[in-house]
Structure formats: structure tokens, C-alpha cells
Amino acid sequence: xxxxxxxxxxxxxxxxxxxxxxxxxxxxxxxxxxxxxxxxxxxxxxxxxxxxxxxxxxxxxxxxxxxxxxxxxxxxxxxxxxxxxxxxxxxxxxxxxxxxxxxxxxxxxxxxxxxxxxxxxxxxxxxxxxxxxxxxxxxxxxxxxxxxxxxxxxxxxxxxxxxxxxxxxxxxxxxxxxxxxxxxxxxxxxxxxxxxxxxxxxxxxxxxxxxxxxxxxxxxxxxxxx
Amino acid sequence: xxxxxxxxxxxxxxxxxxxxxxxxxxxxxxxxxxxxxxxxxxxxxxxxxxxxxxxxxxxxxxxxxxxxxxxxxxxxxxxxxxxxxxxxxxxxxxxxxxxxxxxxxxxxxxxxxxxxxxxxxxxxxxxxxxxxxxxxxxxxxxxxxxxxxxxxxxxxxxxxxxxxxxxxxxxxxxxxxxxxxxxxxxxxxxxxxxxxxxxxxxxxxxxxxxxxxxxxxxxxxxxxxxxxxxxxxxxxxxxxxxxxxxxxxxxxxxxxxxxxxxxxxxxxxxxxxxxxxxxxxxxxxxxxxxxxxxxxxxxxxxxxxxxxxxxxxxxxxxxxxxxxx
Numbered sequence: 001x002x003x004x005x006x007x008x009x010x011x012x013x014x015x016x017x018x019x020x021x022x023x024x025x026x027x028x029x030x031x032x033x034x035x036x037x038x039x040x041x042x043x044x045x046x047x048x049x050x051x052x053x054x055x056x057x058x059x060x061x062x063x064x065x066x067x068x069x070x071x072x073x074x075x076x077x078x079x080x081x082x083x084x085x086x087x088x089x090x091x092x093x094x095x096x097x098x099x100x101x102x103x104x105x106x107x108x109x110x111x112x113x114x115x116x117x118x119x120x121x122x123x124x125x126x127x128x129x130x131x132x133x134x135x136x137x138x139x140x141x142x143x144x145x146x147x148x149x150x151x152x153x154x155x156x157x158x159x160x161x162x163x164x165x166x167x168x169x170x171x172x173x174x175x176x177x178x179x180x181x182x183x184x185x186x187x188x189x190x191x192x193x194x195x196x197x198x199x200x201x202x203x204x205x206x207x208x209x210x211x212x213x214x215x216x217x218x219x220x221x222x223x224x225x226x
Numbered sequence: 227x228x229x230x231x232x233x234x235x236x237x238x239x240x241x242x243x244x245x246x247x248x249x250x251x252x253x254x255x256x257x258x259x260x261x262x263x264x265x266x267x268x269x270x271x272x273x274x275x276x277x278x279x280x281x282x283x284x285x286x287x288x289x290x291x292x293x294x295x296x297x298x299x300x301x302x303x304x305x306x307x308x309x310x311x312x313x314x315x316x317x318x319x320x321x322x323x324x325x326x327x328x329x330x331x332x333x334x335x336x337x338x339x340x341x342x343x344x345x346x347x348x349x350x351x352x353x354x355x356x357x358x359x360x361x362x363x364x365x366x367x368x369x370x371x372x373x374x375x376x377x378x379x380x381x382x383x384x385x386x387x388x389x390x391x392x393x394x395x396x397x398x399x400x401x402x403x404x405x406x407x408x409x410x411x412x413x414x415x416x417x418x419x420x421x422x423x424x425x426x427x428x429x430x431x432x433x434x435x436x437x438x439x440x441x442x443x444x445x446x447x448x449x450x451x452x453x454x455x456x457x458x459x460x461x462x463x464x465x466x467x468x469x470x471x472x473x474x475x476x477x478x479x480x481x482x483x484x485x486x487x488x489x490x491x492x493x494x495x496x497x498x499x500x501x502x503x504x505x506x507x508x509x510x511x512x513x514x515x516x517x518x519x520x521x522x523x524x525x526x527x528x529x530x531x532x533x534x535x536x537x538x539x540x541x542x543x544x545x546x547x548x549x550x551x
Contacts, residue, residue, distance in 0.1 A: 050450070068446040072303075076498025077439070085440045089452040094501050095436040121496075137451070 001026055002047070002064070002145050002177060007056030009042045015054055016042055020204040022196060024060075024145065024179065029171040031188045032181040033215075034198035040181040041149050043198070047179065048147045062144025067134050069150045075123035079133050082122050083109060086137030101140070108139040111173065112166050128159025132166050139170065146170065148180040152188070160184060164191045189216060234495040234502045241509035245285065248516035252281045255523045276410070279417050281516065284409040284531070286420045287477045288487070288515025289508035290469035293424070293431050295484025296491075296507045297462040300438040300500065302358075304368040305546065308484030309470040313378030314354045315481065318474035319405065320382045320389070321350020327393040327401060344419055348471030354378060355463045407478040407532020409519050416476045427469035428508065434461045435500035442498065480515070480532050482539025487511035489546055514538060 002024040010016040016039040024030065034040045045051040047058055048066035077085075083105055084097055091097050097105065109115050112132040117125050122133065131151055138146055151167070152160045168191045171178040179196075182188040189195060195207040199218040207215040253260065253273070263272050295308035302312070309315045325346035361374045390401055403411075412420075431438075437458030440448045448455050473480065487510040491503055518535040522528060 066450055068444070068450060071443050071447050074442045074498060076492055076496065081499065085443065086451050088436070088440055091436065093433055093436060095439060
């Protein structure tokens with residue numbers, strides 16, 4: 001479904017990490033870990049197609065959707081109106097969605113368990129609930145691979161758990177491959193099916209090759225260093 | 227959602243009713259009472275020649291600046307952005323000053339017509355807008371961008387002052403009265419030009435409303451959702467230039483209406499959706515401008531409408547700032 005073949009990632013001709021190869025199949029929930037500045041966000045953006053790899057290829061079937069971090073909760077929009085903004089190119093000139101699109105919005109909202117909040121102003125929902133709305137917004141774009149950069153950043157414990165469980169549910173019930181970066185290694189590791197990361201030595205590590213424990217230990221080392 | 231739609235409709239109806247009441251009151255303001263104008267056969271000269279153009283100018287200019295303010299607050303994601311604060315009005319002023327003072331002073335050149343002044347103001351607004359967009363591409367902080375706009379305004383004001391310095395006494399007097407901000411002194415031809423440019427700017431803003439909504443959630447989110455951010459910004463800035471250039475050319479620099487009208491609208495309607503905010507802000511801006519015009523003449527001696535608008539606007543802005551802490 002998604003094939004990353006020997007890519008190098010970096011900025012302005014300077015590679016941060018080289019020799020990254022892995023495959024992702026539908027329904028996988030993958031944690032991407034590493035220290036600050038190790039290249040997690042660059043890897044996510046390269047996989048999503050926002051940045052070009054310096055070498056190698058990224059190929060896959062379906063749509064890859066990246067959910068950025070730090071989307072503001074703008075007052076004056078209901079949660080449903082916000083989710084609808086995710087399918088910008090499919091709505092009409094006034095931002096109205098077709099019946100089919102409204103149904104997929106209904107489905108995404110229901111899957112994430114935020115249906116009771118759909119008419120609530122987004123400035124009034126919790127950060128965790130808003131993060132779920134961001135995921136719902138990405139789902140309306142018919143994502144086959146969902147990439148989330150630090151979806152649990154700045155969230156309290158309850159909200160963090162709520163978002164991580166939602167990600168696992170999306171992967172399991174929709175068959176969507178989910179890749180998310182996080183610093184909350186322990187909590188995230190408990191919900192993910194696989195871990196990939198960038199070690200303290202700048203090497204790409206994958207739990208499908210060396211086991212979850214090994215990758216985690218390398219990530220812990222990198223975090224201690226970072 | 228139905229509650230919100232009803233609130234928006236109620237706001238628009240109330241604003242429209244207020245607009246009619248204030249327009250009627252503004253029409254009656256002046257040394258000569260309305261009854262004398264009608265009985266004395268001065269309908270054509272005073273009512274249609276002076277008072278109706280002034281009321282229509284106030285409504286159109288207030289609406290124009292409110293449209294510009296609501297778009298600028300979205301594309302710069304800053305609640306205090308408006309054409310006056312961001313230096314676009316000052317750019318339009320410099321353009322208008324070049325047209326009225328420099329070219330009028332060139333021997334053998336006829337004083338340029340209203341269309342030329344509007345075009346020059348549009349060009350000035352476009353230069354200021356291009357500069358502010360260029361600055362915004364390298365500045366992340368909203369406060370820094372706002373300060374950059376204020377600085378840009380100072381630069382344009384300084385250029386305008388230099389142009390004024392070389393003007394003759396008569397032109398200078400005209401320019402001073404223009405720079406204080408006033409809705410009077412325009413004929414129906416200027417009103418039609420203002421209405422035409424406002425119409426184009428309004429249509430551009432209205433068809434861009436979906437883009438203005440998504441851009442509030444950040445550039446990255448907008449781009450990842452498939453929104454053409456550069457195109458949205460360009461359409462908005464062209465719309466802002468048209469309406470600000472026209473309003474500034476015919477009324478002088480009128481500040482604060484562009485900031486407060488969108489805030490009042492969002493507060494009263496409970497929505498930030500530009501499909502509703504743009505037309506409702508336009509109505510609100512027209513009401514505020516009429517109110518400022520009435521206040522500028524009720525004391526007997528006419529005051530600059532720009533000053534009365536500041537007296538209305540500054541307390542509202544302070545309230546917004548304090549509320550946001």
C-alpha cells in the first residue's frame with residue numbers, strides 16, 4: 001500500500017537520515033519516534049509528499065493525508081463546519097458539501113465519537129476533542145494513509161489517551177494506515193502496532209525488523225540525548 | 227445552526243433598519259431644515275446635489291472599509307488588521323496625493339478627474355498591499371506584522387507630507403481637508419464610482435469567502451486541505467485595494483471602521499463564516515460611518531468624520547484588547 005524505498009531525507013542538499021526503507025499495510029498504527037530535530041517531521045512530510053526525498057522513492061496506492069500540528073481553535077465555527085473545511089476542493093463556492101460528502105462527514109464524526117459536539121463552537125471543545133475533529137477532517141479526504149505530526153503535543157493525560165485510542169480505532173475499523181509522531185513513547189507504544197524511529201546515531205530503525213523493545217531502547221537513548 | 231442563521235438574519239435586518247433611520251437623520255442634518263429644502267425648491271441643489279451624495283458616500287465608504295477589514299483580519303490572522311492600521315489607507319492617500327497635488331501642479335496639465343484619483347489611490351493601496359504581503363511571507367508573528375504595517379503607514383504618510391510640502395496654498399488647503407477624512411464634498415459621479423468599485427470588491431470577497439474561512443486555520447492546514455492559499459490572498463488583496471483605494475480617494479483616510487465592524491458582526495451573529503460576516507460587516511460599517519457622519523455635524527460646526535469615527539472606534543478596540551487580555 002505504501003512503499004518507502006531507500007530514501008534520504010533532509011533540507012538544502014544536507015541529508016538528515018539516509019537509507020530509509022519500509023512498507024506500510026492497511027490497518028497498521030505506527031508510532032514514529034525520535035529526539036527533537038532528529039527528522040521525524042521531515043520524514044512525515046516526505047512520506048506525505050509535502051517534501052521531496054533527496055534520494056529514493058515514495059510510492060503507494062490511495063491518498064496520503066498529513067494532519068499538521070498546532071491548528072488554532074477559531075471561535076465562530078461549529079465542529080461540523082471545521083470538519084467540512086477538510087474537504088475544501090470538494091465543496092461548492094460557498095463551502096457547502098454534497099449529500100454524499102455530508103454522509104462521509106457524518107461517518108468520520110461518528111467514528112471518532114464526537115457526534116454530540118458537532119453543533120458546538122470549536123473554541124468551546126477540549127483540546128483532545130478538537131484533535132479528534134482534526135482527524136475527522138482528514139478522514140473526509142478519503143485518506144488511505146493518515147500521517148499526524150505530534151497529535152498529542154500539549155494535551156493533558158486524559159486528552160492524550162482519548163486521541164491515541166481514536167487513532168487505533170481509525171486504523172482498526174477503517175483499515176487506514178496511521179503513522180503518528182510522538183514524544184510520549186510509553187503511552188503511544190501501548191496503542192501502536194509497530195514502531196519506527198530515528199535513533200540517536202541518526203539511523204532509521206524499524207520494529208518489524210528488530211523488534212519493538214529494541215527500537216524503543218534506541219528511541220529512549222535518543223530522547224535522553226535530546 | 228438554525229439559531230446561528232436566525233441571529234445572522236436578525237443582525238442584518240436590525241442593521242438595515244438602523245441604516246435607514248440613520249440615513250434619514252443624516253439627510254436632515256445641516257443648517258437648512260428638510261421642510262425648507264422641500265418648500266423652497268432646493269431639492270435638486272441641496273438634497274440631490276449635497277445631502278444624498280454625502281449620505282451615500284458615508285454608507286458606501288463605511289461598507290467598503292468594513293469589507294476590507296474583515297478580509298485583512300482573515301488573511302493576516304490578526305484581529306487588529308484593517309486597511310488603516312496595515313498602511314494600505316496611507317498608501318492610497320499617497321497615491322491620491324500624487325494625483326491631486328503633483329500632477330495638478332504641472333503646467334499645462336488639467337486637474338485630474340475623479341476616476342484618475344481613484345485609480346491613483348488604488349495604485350497606492352496596491353503598492354502598500356504588495357509590501358505588506360511580502361513582509362507577511364517572512365514574518366510569522368502577528369504582532370510583528372501589525373507593527374510592520376504601522377511603520378509602512380508612517381513611511382507613506384512621510385512621502386505624502388513631502389508631496390504636500392511642494393504644493394501651492396490652495397491645493398494644500400484642499401488636501402488638508404481631504405486628509406482629515408470627510409464624507410462630504412462628493413457629487414453623484416463619485417458616488418457611482420465608489421459604488422462600482424465596492425460592488426467589484428464585494429463580489430471578489432464574497433466568492434473568496436470559503437478560502438477566507440479555511441485560511442483562519444493556518445497556512446499549512448489550508449494547503450494540506452487543498453486550498454490555493456496564494457490565490458486566496460491575491461483575490462483578497464485586490465479586493466481590499468479596490469475598496470480601500472476608492473473609499474480613501476473620495477473620503478480621505480477613515481480609520482477604525484475596518485477593525486470594529488467585523489468584530490461587532492462576529493460578536494452579534496456568533497459566526498466567523500465569511501459568507502455571513504462579509505455582507506453583515508458591510509451593513510455594520512455603513513451604520514457606523516453614518517453614525518460618525520451624524521456626530522460630525524450635530525454640534526453645529528462640522529467636524530472631520532475621521533475624528534468622530536476614531537472617537538467611536540478606539541473605545542471598542544480597547545474593549546476588544548482588554549477582553550482578549
